[in-house]
Amino acid sequence: MTLKPARLLLALIAVVAAPAFAQNLAVVNGKPIPSSRVDAVVKQVVAAGQGQDSPQLREVIKRDLVSREVLMQEAVKQGYDKKPEVKAALDSARQAIVVNQLARDYITKNPVTDAEIKAEYDRFTKQTGDKEYHVRHILLETEAEAKAVIAKIKGGAKFEELAKGSKDTGTANNGGDLDWAAPASFPPEFAAGFTGLQKGGVSENPVKTANGFHVIKLDDTRAAKLPTLEEVKPQVADALAQKKLEEYKEQMVKKAKVQ
Template identity: 50%
Template sequence: MKTTSSLRLTTLALAALLAAPLAAQAQNIAIVNGKAVPKSRAEALMNQATKQGGQQRTPELEQQVRDEVVLREIFMQEAEKRGLAATADYKQQMEFARQTLLIRELFADFQKKNPVTDAEVQAEYDKFKAQSGGTEYRARHILVEKEDEATALIAQIKGGAKFEDLAKKNSKDPGSGENGGDLDFAAPGAYVPEFSQAMVKLKKGEMTETPVKTQFGWHIIKLEDSREAKFPPLEEVKAQIQQRIGQQKLAEFRDGIRAKAKTDYKFTN
């Protein structure tokens, strides 16, 4: 019985010794010149590619990452063999990289601990909505270079010619001319003062009786319609508002750290 037990123990010990390299191998992608390349290194690079690079995790990408990790180990070993890790330039570049990564972590940590709340988004949305209130106007226009051209076109329209047809044929505004002069709905502030002042005086369906001069030339303006200003629903602009508030918070955080620092250096701005 003792002999059988000893044999079993010896067999188990041998199996454990044989399994040890296999277990270690399972944790590594490869062995390069006797040095292990751990799977954790590939996983970290994969996370960087999928999270920061926006790539989808696929078998093809996983293979590319494994290839990249092993190649990096090969080239890194060669660089170290040549003594490049001891050069002043390498050490300086490593210091810059250390600073960049540490500062990035500082800001990422702040953003993680200070997320933009739904209440903040709602307050900012309400503020924008209040500022964007008022009336929007849908106008058409014909833009020409000379006053007498505009006057002649006004006469043609009064004589029965269609505004849209004359706009397509004569307007110098490439954006609206091919659409019959249609400018769609917009707030008066979207136009230069001379244009908006003439436009808001018109009633629906009316046209300016005389040409309107702006920095772009001479305009004939026709008001198609007006309405209360519309504002997109919160869900459509929530992401943009969150980003804007997040950037503001981060800027305030950076400025606060800079203001508290004791230094004799004078910044340019």
């Protein structure tokens, strides 16, 4: 598989600070390029599924590393490394590299456990519930307007026609259709307005949320199609790892003397 230039560039950037070993890939104007840099790039390329370790791949990487060293030397010769904007960018890149390594080491020492993943999955399934609801709504500015709409529906007016006057322009021309969703997908007060309805039922009273007053209709219900733990395990693990990192960051910030 051919490695795309943009992906190769990202891989190269990621190993700019790779440690040097005795064996060199090349020496450019007296500056050695350690072979370890090629090994590091190859490892990243293979891990990303963008290619296989081969002499051809290593030759492509070698040429790019040599070209980058030549350009780097020329840029330094012309004083680009002394420019304020370049220094600022280098400081930012250095900070990102160091902080990312700290984060990786922290997660390695404090890994997300299978028990934590299972507990988070159970919390998600409990919150989501075992049912999905096909809901429609009409959003009005005032409670009086919403009550008037409810009265019209009781008088025989079609919900879908009245929905054309909804403040929710995204659903007004589609009969107020919010499609299938779990109650957890909505604000609690909105969800409470339809979970007790029978199929085809309309809320007896306007449901107030931060957006206004809603008239809600329940089209139908069905069993929720929840993914299995194995299907979402990687995503749950990533989310929990990010949560751990966020908590660690907050702890460090609290300990710091910030003036």
